[in-house]
Amino acid sequence: MEHVTFRNRDMYWDIAADIYFPPNFDAARQYPTVVVAHPIGSCKEQTSGEIYSAQLAEQGFVAVAFDASFQGESGGEPRSVEDPALRVEDFRHVADYLTTLGYVDADRIGLIGMCGGGGYAVNTVMTERRYKAVATITGANYGRVLRETEGSADAVIAKLEQIAAQRTAEARGADWQVDGGLPESVEQATEMGITDVDILGATEYYKTDRGAKPNGVNKTLRSHMGVGYGWDAFHLAEELLTQPLLVIVGSVPGGFGAYRDGHEIVRRARSEKKELVVIEGWSHYDLYDKDEPVAQAMAKLTPFFTENL
Template sequence: MNDQTLNEKRREFLKGSAIAISAASLGVTAMTNTAAAFAADRNANPFTLVYGGAITANEPGKVHIHPVKYKRDDVDIVANVYTPANFDPKGKCAAIVVAHPNGGVKEQTAGLYAQRLANLGYVTIVADAAYQGGSGGQPRSVDTPANRIEDIHGMADFITLYPGVDAERLGLFGICGGGGYSLAAAKTDKRFKSVATLSMFNSGRVRRNGFADSQLSTIQQRLKQASDARAHEKTGGKILYSGDADMTDTQIAALPFEMYRQGYEYYWRTHAHPGSTFKYTTSSLLDLMRWDATDQMELIEQPLLMIAGSKADSFYMSEAAFTRATGAKDKELFKIEGATHIETYWVPRYVDTVVGKLAPFYGRNL
């Protein structure tokens, strides 16, 4: 999505705001205003970061950001590495890999938490997924578990070779869909000495069953659509996409799940970024719908911390994964009182609560 398209969408949303008349729509607009107060202006930020309190320059005695590029197999990956204040590239610092949400990019909530973790003294890395954001790969917006999991392994490959990093003290932190993929990566990649998730989203379960298992009756129909989309691609046809939509305030307010209502607010307005999009190739569903983040959860033996909002309508996903993590001897499922799924991405008091839990968790396990 280019800047012109993004601005057109913003204008459409603002127009919708002006005509929204229902109480729910007014609530959406109020949340937009509140969230916008804690967002950064992408155009004014040299690193195009859109989260509140984002770095604007690498200043002495503070956390620094380093845009990097590397190959993951034959795909160009773009990432940001954050280093703590007074970082010594000749030293041995613990590091944390941060995996972004579905449709997200490194400049949004994943970057916020990477910066906050660097402020605690860790080297952190957050990369745009292959085929998404600023990273390479064609066709665009392929979203398969194998790619997302390999992206996490690839971040580990890169950051463990980064000057000043202690490869034996590597942690993993995944947000939303990145949380589900982080669980999958940690099952077999024992370079990760501990794993934490925030508002974990089980992409396979939701793409298969629908959110809150609301689409069980249409599984076979949607599998047929995905199969037809792949056949269409392989015969040289247009790439077909799912998950993308332009919505007015009133349409957003009518969505049945809070996560989606607030998600549109976050990704399309308050923290919008040209690289971020909800869409994915319809053929990706062939892989997504047969995958589940909770399969073989017993393979995770590392310390595990799962964090989610007490009011999140996605909480059932974290709960299901946590219950099945029978191999982890040191594990905790922590609820943030009063928080919804999307609010854990940006609301300052909830972000502080998350960082307050992550600090002692990584402190004792890295």
Template sequence: MKKLTSIIVLSMAVAATETVNAQTVQKRYEENPFTLVYDGAITRNEKGKVNIHPITYQLNGITIAANIYTPANYEVSKKYPAVVVAHPNGGVKEQTAGLYAQKLAEAGYITIAADAAYQGASSGEPRHTDKPANRVEDIHGMADFIAQYKGVDANRLGVLGICGGGGYTLKAAQSDKRFKAVATLSMFNSGEVRRNGFQNSQLDTVQERLKQASDARSQEAAGGKIRYAGVASITDEEIARTPTDLYREGFVYYYRTYAHPNSSFLYPMSSLLDLMTWDATTNIDLINQPLLMMAGSKADTKYMTDEAFNKAKNAKNKELFLIEGATHIQTYWKPEYVSQAVNKLVSFYQNNL
């Protein structure tokens, strides 16, 4: 009886905590007129300060929702360097991609952060489709749009990819030479992880998972229900039991402290047909632009940055920058780590744009 009472009390405590978290998240989202959820986000456009401009544009029949950040005292008659920012897997432009876009705008850059096609506030069905070709095309599309934006010097265009956006940025930069400087933060090679498992933990189930993806596609083609992979929701107890920093801290970031209603860890299982046969480092020797790759020294994803960095043999003046003490997710939000990353990015872009 005593044990049952303890379980009930624990369950009630977890439920109460989750209610508080949900209320806090909802308040953060609702109080910002641009629905930005990162710390220090813009709440209104003021003359003489960094401003945000929500926009939409068409890309291959999809309506892309994006935010453009302009520097303080922005004038259309002047010419500014610009940076395209690609968001993490499951993320949206209002989270860490927006934080870095705003910080770079504070340093004098015009920046764009867009929701990937089929994700966030962008259109496209099925929702949350996560195919590498789409994500790479999203980055090309951001370059198309920002290069024509008033005040942008198209000859000084850089790109920053965060987490999964970092892997897709490496792929986009292989062919897109409009990007004169290429940077990644906490790079995540989506294809490698979906194929091999995180830290190569699922090598013995590759064929089984490909069969599941194939079956899911057959079900979709027959008009059946879309089968989703990933995590829709999670309890505090489940978060606490998650063994890896990436996923444990990621669940807290995406479902608790910096949650956004447009953000989701779900994706159609059929997407694995494309993800598992893709790799961010294939043809990476085509990158001949200056390359900066940043990762937390304690990040359990650092191995992917190391692999890509070593393979990028033709990148100009390539540099691996470690953010001492940071885990993968901490580079998304923790002020002391964000400051290190932004300072390094500003120096890198100033030298190469």
């Protein structure tokens, strides 16, 4: 594995990535390459890199896990910005960089997005045609998640008013307001009366040694959240999403809605080759790192990218 940084040429900062190489890697050859996008609030050292990129490399692919701009080891200020438009642009800059590497076959680049990264990946490939195939692992439509979390259109409007007020305050010199995404522990979540499998799963993954990493902070800058509430990852999928599509979800649905989003995007995508895989008995965060569901996901991902790249 090699750690690299490269310039986000439009925004003037660097993107950090880890490149995983297959066994007996030969830089004089060209390889099919798969980019793996991390979940919202995550980083490249967690499931996108140390689990899926590492295993894809073992199967003969060059695999690339990168940190989103404003997050992890990538540049961009202020920190913890979660802006769908900028997240989609990151994928274009990653593709730019990969086309400069002699060992990457520029005509065989694929994309995987995890959780919110799955929604970003689907949205990206509609207009970024250098990605020839796309897969999602428990992928979620971030805009839908935000709106549903508020509960109603009126509540969304109220949240947008709060965001506007916070942005004005910061413009006048107030401190940034950074929102934490999760309880501090599973015990705290239980004490708060939380029973949703996704929130409990996220807390266990991100707040314990199971998945915790220094850069997986699960924090969001409130003043920059407005665009997310008006965003739809699946907009124009019926017209522009034509690449081969593989959607993997667990059968146990949770509050983040990836199960529903998976069914929706497969139904709506224009892609002639598309498949929904439901991994029975497992939930959203089980697919991040647990051996059995990850093995089942890899058993689909490897032939999918072998065939379509």
